[in-house]
Amino acid sequence: MRIEDEIKQPIFRDEHQKGHINLVYTAGWLQLRQATAFKPYGLTLPQFNILRILRGQHPLPATVALLIDRMLDKTSNASRIVDRLEEKQLVTRTVCPANRRAVDIRITAAGLDLLSRIEQDGIIDVSGLRHLSATEVQQLNALLDKIRTED
Template identity: 55%
Template structure:
């Protein structure tokens, strides 16, 4: 559906404003759809993002700083998110063997299992492949990269 129909307005200053409004609206639409999937696993999008980063590091641990650098949402508080994942027993904290002041974060077997279930149950490409071809998705991604400069 066109953005004009979604927000019931056709008044835009120009195509630049329309594009920003469309990106913002689409971000919310995508987030709401994804959030519903993660709710089934008692996870937030930020928690899922940290679990994916840790799975990519596995079996090596990660530091909070590494997680902050690689998170999609740069405004998230990685330390608090890790605390919640520790409570859920999806990750563990341990003292760094080289630097006792540093703390290593490692995904647990339970965390790996949850991600495996999500991988099977929720295939992200299914959300957009109904409306975009593989080539269009690639072009969209390239345009978003270009937008960010």
């Protein structure tokens, strides 16, 4: 459906404004679909993303600073997302012996199990962009990178 119809706004100031709104709307649409897919597993999207970063490090630990560095949303509060994962025993937190300011965060066996279960159920592999061809995805990536050009 065209963005005009999705939000029932027939006229935009210009195509640039329409593109801006379309971009934000589409990203929200994708994230809501993903969040819905993870709900049966008791995970939110940020929790899932952090679990995946931790699996990428495994068996090495990650610090909060490393998580923030890798997260899509740098301003979110990694400490509290790790809180939730720790309550569910999907990760462990131990003071880093080498630097006692830092905290070593590790994914547990239960966390690894949960991730493979989600993947076996085909939750991740279904791309949200499956309606785009390879060429179209490349165009999209180029346009998005261009949008973020700093002056």
